[in-house]
Amino acid sequence: MRLSRLAVTLVVALPLVTATASSGSPPGGAITLSDVIPAVAEAIPAPGDGFRLTGSTTITASGAATPVAGLLAEALRPATGLPLPIIAGGGAETIALVLEPGHPDEGYRLHIRSQGVELRASRPAGLFAGVQTLRQLLPPEIESKTPRRLRWVLPGGQIKDHPRYAYRGAMLDLARHFHEPAEIRRYIDQISRFKINHLHLHLSDDQGWRIEIDSWSRLTEVGGAPGTGVGGRGGGFLTKDDYRELVRYAADRHITVVPEIDMPGHVNAAQVAYPELTCDGKAPRQRTDMRVGYSSLCAHDETTYRFVEDVIRELAEMTPGPYLHIGGDEAMSTPHGSYLIFQKRVLPLVRKYGKIPYGWHEIAQSPAAAQTGAVIQFWGQESSHPAVATSVADGARVVLSPADRVYLDMRYDLLTPLGLAWAGHIEVRDAYDWDPGRLLYGVPEEKVLGVEAPLWSETLRSSADIEFMAFPRLPAIAELGWSPRSTHDWESFRARLGAYGPRWTHQGVRFHRSTQIHWS
Numbered sequence: 001m002r003l004s005r006l007a008v009t010l011v012v013a014l015p016l017v018t019a020t021a022s023s024g025s026p027p028g029g030a031i032t033l034s035d036v037i038p039a040v041a042e043a044i045p046a047p048g049d050g051f052r053l054t055g056s057t058t059i060t061a062s063g064a065a066t067p068v069a070g071l072l073a074e075a076l077r078p079a080t081g082l083p084l085p086i087i088a089g090g091g092a093e094t095i096a097l098v099l100e101p102g103h104p105d106e107g108y109r110l111h112i113r114s115q116g117v118e119l120r121a122s123r124p125a126g127l128f129a130g131v132q133t134l135r136q137l138l139p140p141e142i143e144s145k146t147p148r149r150l151r152w153v154l155p156g157g158q159i160k161d162h163p164r165y166a167y168r169g170a171m172l173d174l175a176r177h178f179h180e181p182a183e184i185r186r187y188i189d190q191i192s193r194f195k196i197n198h199l200h201l202h203l204s205d206d207q208g209w210r211i212e213i214d215s216w217s218r219l220t221e222v223g224g225a226p227g228t229g230v231g232g233r234g235g236g237f238l239t240k241d242d243y244r245e246l247v248r249y250a251a252d253r254h255i256t257v258v259p260e261i262d263m264p265g266h267v268n269a270a271q272v273a274y275p276e277l278t279c280d281g282k283a284p285r286q287r288t289d290m291r292v293g294y295s296s297l298c299a300h301d302e303t304t305y306r307f308v309e310d311v312i313r314e315l316a317e318m319t320p321g322p323y324l325h326i327g328g329d330e331a332m333s334t335p336h337g338s339y340l341i342f343q344k345r346v347l348p349l350v351r352k353y354g355k356i357p358y359g360w361h362e363i364a365q366s367p368a369a370a371q372t373g374a375v376i377q378f379w380g381q382e383s384s385h386p387a388v389a390t391s392v393a394d395g396a397r398v399v400l401s402p403a404d405r406v407y408l409d410m411r412y413d414l415l416t417p418l419g420l421a422w423a424g425h426i427e428v429r430d431a432y433d434w435d436p437g438r439l440l441y442g443v444p445e446e447k448v449l450g451v452e453a454p455l456w457s458e459t460l461r462s463s464a465d466i467e468f469m470a471f472p473r474l475p476a477i478a479e480l481g482w483s484p485r486s487t488h489d490w491e492s493f494r495a496r497l498g499a500y501g502p503r504w505t506h507q508g509v510r511f512h513r514s515t516q517i518h519w520s
Contacts, residue, residue, distance in 0.1 A: 033157050036136045037475045037496050038195055038482035042160040049156030051095075051112050053080055053138075060096040062088045067252065068127040069097050075135055081147030092116060095134075097127050106197070107162030110134060112154045125254040129195050133159060136500075140520075143506035165436070167399055167450025168481035169198035169258070170474060172466070173409075175205035175269075176290075177234035177457040178224070179466070181242050185249055186463050190471070190509065192253040194478035199250055200258040200325065200452060203238075206268035206287050206295055210237045211259065215310040216274065223269035230458045232288040244318055251320070258358065259315050262327030263308065264297040264334050264342045271295060276303050290458050293332035299342040309349055316353035323375065324350050329360035340366050347372045358399075361388050370394030375449060378440065379403050381423060389442030397449045400436050406477050408455040408469045412512060418459045419469055428514045432476035432493055435485065451481040464510040471504060471511035472497055494518070 033043035053076070061069035066086065072095070073084045090096065095117040103109065108121040108130035119130040137155055141148045170191045172179060179187075188199060203211040207230055209223025224237030238246070247257045267277065268287050275283035279298040297304045316324055326346055331339055343366035350357040350372070357363075357374040364376050364387040374396050376388055381404045392398055401407070403423035410426040411419040431453075437445035453474055460466055475497060480488075494517050501519040504511045513519055 033155055033159055035496055036133050038479035039487040040159050040161045041484050044158040046156035049114050051117050051154045053152040056093045058094045059084055059086045060094045064124050065097040065099050068124050072131045079142045079144040079148050080152050104162035110159040112156050128254045132193055140502035143503045163482045165450035165481045168196050169200055169452030170196050171200035171454035173202040173457040174210040175202050175208045176230045177460055178210055178236035183463045188250050194475050195482045196478055198256050198258055202260045204261045205266045209269045212239050213311055213314050218273040222273035256321040258323045258325055259319055260325035261311055265331035267297055268295040292330045296333040299338035305345055308346055312349050313353050316355050322356050323358045324355035325358040328363040344368045364388045364391040370396045377401055384441040392443050392447045397447055399449050399452050400439055401452045401454055405434050406453045408453050428472055428516050431473040453477045467510045468512050
């Protein structure tokens with residue numbers, strides 16, 4: 001995966017417009033319903049019927065809709081300077097958030113009129129997705145942290161929207177360089193803007209161990225100590241309380257955390273802490289380089305499975321989400337037969353503790369992947385992978401992360417100051433111009449659970465580094481995961497992305513100003 005291949009009243013008289021009908025607002029132009037990233041499924045504009053936020057505007061919500069209303073008010077108050085109180089009752093000049101049956105999962109309907117705004121969905125996650133759309137329909141200055149003297153007007157009309165894929169993910173590597181909880185929360189806020197709904201945390205590798213495990217306490221004492229990480233500059237780890245708080249924070253933004261413990265390879269940090277996890281019982285030296293493929297758990301030793309079960313059990317206990325990622329990639333030091341023995345033992349352990357097994361596409365070699373209904377994360381660059389196709393045919397599902405399209409740690413070009421290039425250079429158009437439903441031969445679209453953009457941290461040191469590599473490519477991948485295939489259009493996307501740039505500027509996000517985009 002890295003270096004080695006590294007119910008709204010319908011206005012029926014209005015024409016239906018899909019997101020492809022707009023190439024985005026010109027710089028300084030009026031915002032339209034179709035200027036959103038990811039592109040919306042359907043938009044019905046009603047020119048001249050926009051809604052203006054004033055000192056009299058309220059936000060109406062009750063029950064499970066109230067927390068989403070709180071996040072909306074929190075987002076709009078700083079720049080508008082408006083009180084935007086949240087009330088339970090209705091009335092004029094209100095933004096109403098309503099939960100009701102009948103909408104697609106995570107889908108929503110947004111109806112904007114001069115009298116008020118209605119946002120309707122079946123679940124809070126749908127309301128939250130609608131809120132992200134609503135925020136983009138206001139001027140970019142809405143992202144300012146201090147009041148701005150502007151007319152805050154939402155364009156009139158209706159939007160009907162829902163995701164193409166259930167899984168839309170981003171991955172952050174904490175093992176090669178530890179990112180503090182505050183940095184992770186900042187990234188959660190940023191990815192949620194684009195309807196990303198899973199955050200995959202890579203918590204262990206050869207260079208570090210970043211999650212507290214009570215029954216094997218030296219994992220973090222040694223593997224999270226100062227001097228760990230690539231270059232010896234990435235020490236630190238998450239306590240269980242840190243992790244639980246991040247899971248809660250993400251859940252409030254309708255993002256599910258997917259924890260990963262990489263094994264049977266990528267385990268050098270664990271073996272430094274516990275030499276009994278090696279086949280010869282001798283501790284290896286601590287590694288701070290970027291090499292891969294040299295470490296392995298001993299598949300024929302019961303100590304291995306005691307260790308693995310303890311880690312899976314403790315991680316499952318503090319992870320409410322359905323998935324637990326067990327890595328499985330780049331196990332070049334594990335003989336093939338031993339690899340199959342390991343997966344046969346470990347994949348069912350994930351099910352034993354109530355989670356869906358998840359792993360890099362190498363786990364498809366094992367029949368246990370299909371037998372346990374595992375999710376296979378494909379990171380390859382080829383269009384045909386027989387083992388993955390066979391596993392999918394037998395019951396597994398796939399999340400697509402082709403390294404030459406979505407690995408956010410790849411450089412944009414030769415002059416990019418951060419990142420690697422083993423999978424090539426990835427510009428914004430490279431990240432955007434592919435179809436997840438047609439990527440892998442023998443894997444039908446209905447077996448594709450979604451897409452995920454990994455960000456490995458060998459060269460990263462700060463939130464600014466994370467942002468520079470993730471943006472503007474992550475929104476391209478988010479659009480592939482959310483928007484209907486019929487909306488896929490590079491010219492439209494690049495115009496909408498260029499118009500989004502000022503929002504990042506107001507947020508203080510250090511994004512890469514790709515020359516492929518005309519930035520407003």
